[in-house]
Amino acid sequence: MNKPLGVAVLGLGWMGQVHSRAMLRMPSLFPNRSFDPKLVVCADTEEERRTRAVNDFGFERAVADWREAVEADDVDVVWVTAPNMLHVPMIEAAAAAGKAVFSEKPIGGKPEQTVAAYNAAKAAGVRTAVGYNYLWAPLVLHAKELISSGALGEITHYRGRFLSMYGSDEMGLLTWRFILDQAGYGATSDILSHSISLAQFLVGDITEVVGMKNTTIPQRPLPTGAASHYGRGKPEDPKGDVENEDFASMLCWFKNGATGTFESSRTMVGPESQNAFEVYGTKGSLAWNLEKMNELQYYKLTEDPSSGYTTIYGGDRFPFHGAFAPGQANSIGLEDLMAIEDYSFLEAIATGGDFSPSFREAVNVVSVQLALINSWESRSFEPVVDLSGE
Numbered sequence: 001m002n003k004p005l006g007v008a009v010l011g012l013g014w015m016g017q018v019h020s021r022a023m024l025r026m027p028s029l030f031p032n033r034s035f036d037p038k039l040v041v042c043a044d045t046e047e048e049r050r051t052r053a054v055n056d057f058g059f060e061r062a063v064a065d066w067r068e069a070v071e072a073d074d075v076d077v078v079w080v081t082a083p084n085m086l087h088v089p090m091i092e093a094a095a096a097a098g099k100a101v102f103s104e105k106p107i108g109g110k111p112e113q114t115v116a117a118y119n120a121a122k123a124a125g126v127r128t129a130v131g132y133n134y135l136w137a138p139l140v141l142h143a144k145e146l147i148s149s150g151a152l153g154e155i156t157h158y159r160g161r162f163l164s165m166y167g168s169d170e171m172g173l174l175t176w177r178f179i180l181d182q183a184g185y186g187a188t189s190d191i192l193s194h195s196i197s198l199a200q201f202l203v204g205d206i207t208e209v210v211g212m213k214n215t216t217i218p219q220r221p222l223p224t225g226a227a228s229h230y231g232r233g234k235p236e237d238p239k240g241d242v243e244n245e246d247f248a249s250m251l252c253w254f255k256n257g258a259t260g261t262f263e264s265s266r267t268m269v270g271p272e273s274q275n276a277f278e279v280y281g282t283k284g285s286l287a288w289n290l291e292k293m294n295e296l297q298y299y300k301l302t303e304d305p306s307s308g309y310t311t312i313y314g315g316d317r318f319p320f321h322g323a324f325a326p327g328q329a330n331s332i333g334l335e336d337l338m339a340i341e342d343y344s345f346l347e348a349i350a351t352g353g354d355f356s357p358s359f360r361e362a363v364n365v366v367s368v369q370l371a372l373i374n375s376w377e378s379r380s381f382e383p384v385v386d387l388s389g390e
C-alpha cells in the first residue's frame with residue numbers, strides 16, 4: 001500500500017502553486033510511486049491566495065499563520081515556498097515539529113542563514129530537499145552520465161551563466177527580491193545559486209573564486225499588494241532603493257583542476273532565461289541552455305572531417321522524460337522539473353532511500369557564495385571553506 005503523506009505549502013505564489021500542482025499530478029504521472037500525497041494545508045498571508053488554495057487547488061484548509069500549518073498533526077512534509085527571509089524560521093519550526101522539509105532555493109538569503117537551516121534540520125534528524133530543480137532536467141541527468149562515464153575525457157573548463165530578464169524593466173516593482181532583509185543577496189542568491197549547483201553536480205567541488213558585482217537599476221517603483229516579479233509601476237510612482245546586486249560574475253578553480261567562469265544577471269536585456277552551461281573536456285564537450293531545455297549539444301572529438309556539435313533531443317530514453325511525453329523529441333517543460341524533484345523527494349521519504357540535493361548540497365552552494373562575497377572586498381581569489389563544518 002502507498003504511504004499517505006500530508007503536505008503543507010507555505011506561500012502560494014509562483015513556486016507554491018507549481019509544487020501544489022505537482023502534488024495533484026503525482027498519481028497520473030507516476031503510477032508506480034510508493035506514496036500518496038494529500039494537500040492538507042496552505043499558509044499564505046494574502047486572503048485571495050488562501051481562497052485559491054481551497055477552491056482551485058483542493059487543499060483541505062488554508063490559514064494565515066504558517067506556524068499553524070507547520071505544527072498540524074496531519075502534516076508529514078512541509079514545502080517552504082515563501083520569500084527567502086521566511087525560510088529559516090519556517091524550516092526551524094518544521095524541523096522542531098519533526099516534519100520532512102522541502103525548501104525552495106537558496107534557503108534564506110545569506111550563507112549563514114542556509115547553514116542555520118541545515119543545522120536545525122540535522123539536529124532534528126528530518127529529511128530535507130532543496131529546489132535546485134534544473135539538476136533534474138532529463139538531459140542534464142544525461143550530461144551527468146556522459147561526464148561520469150568519461151565520454152568527455154578530463155574536464156578542463158566549465159562555463160556557467162544565468163542571465164534572466166525578470167528585473168530588466170526599470171519600471172518593474174521593488175518586490176522582496178530587491179530588498180536585503182527579505183531576499184538577502186541579489187543575483188548571487190537568486191540565480192547564480194542555480195549555476196553553482198549545476199557546476200557542483202556536473203564537475204564537482206569548487207575550491208577558489210574571485211568575482212565582481214554591480215547594481216544597474218538602483219531604484220524601482222514601490223509595490224502594492226502581493227506582487228511577485230510581474231508588477232509594473234509608472235514613472236511618477238514613489239520609488240525605493242534596490243538593496244542588492246543585479247549582476248555578479250565569478251572565475252573559479254575546481255578541485256579536479258578545471259577552470260570555471262560564471263555570469264549572472266537579472267537586468268540584462270536580451271537573454272530571457274539563459275540558464276546555461278558548457279562543459280569542455282579533452283575528448284568532447286556539452287552545451288545546455290534552459291531556453292532550449294529539450295536539446296543537448298554534444299561535440300565528440302574524432303578524426304572525421306565532418307565532426308561538429310550534434311543535437312540530442314529530449315525523449316523517453318532519458319531519465320523521467322517518459323512520465324510526461326512518450327517517444328522522441330516530444331518536449332517537456334519547466335514545471336515538469338519540479339514534478340520530478342517532488343516525486344523523487346517523496347519517494348525517498350516513503351522508501352527510506354537517499355535523496356540529493358538536500359540542505360547539505362545547499363550549504364555547498366553558499367560556501368562558494370561566501371568566498372565570492374569575500375572576494376568583492378579583497379578583490380582577489382578567496383578559498384572556498386565548507387560551511388557545514390564537516
Ligand SMILES: NC(=O)c1ccc[n+]([C@@H]2O[C@H](COP(=O)([O-])OP(=O)(O)OC[C@H]3O[C@@H](n4cnc5c(N)ncnc54)[C@H](O)[C@@H]3O)[C@@H](O)[C@H]2O)c1
Pocket residue numbers: 010011012013014015016043044045046049064066081082083084086104105106131132133190226227228229
Ligand atoms: N526553483 C526555482 O527555479 C525558483 C523559481 C522562483 C522562485 N524560487 C524560490 O521560491 C521562493 C518563492 O518565490 P516565488 O517567486 O514563488 O515568490 P512569490 O512572491 O511569487 O510568492 C511568495 C508567496 O509567499 C506569500 N507570503 C509572504 N509572506 C508570507 C507569510 N508570512 N506566510 C505565508 N505566506 C507568505 C506571498 O503572499 C506569496 O503568495 C523564493 O525563495 C525563491 O527563491 C525558486
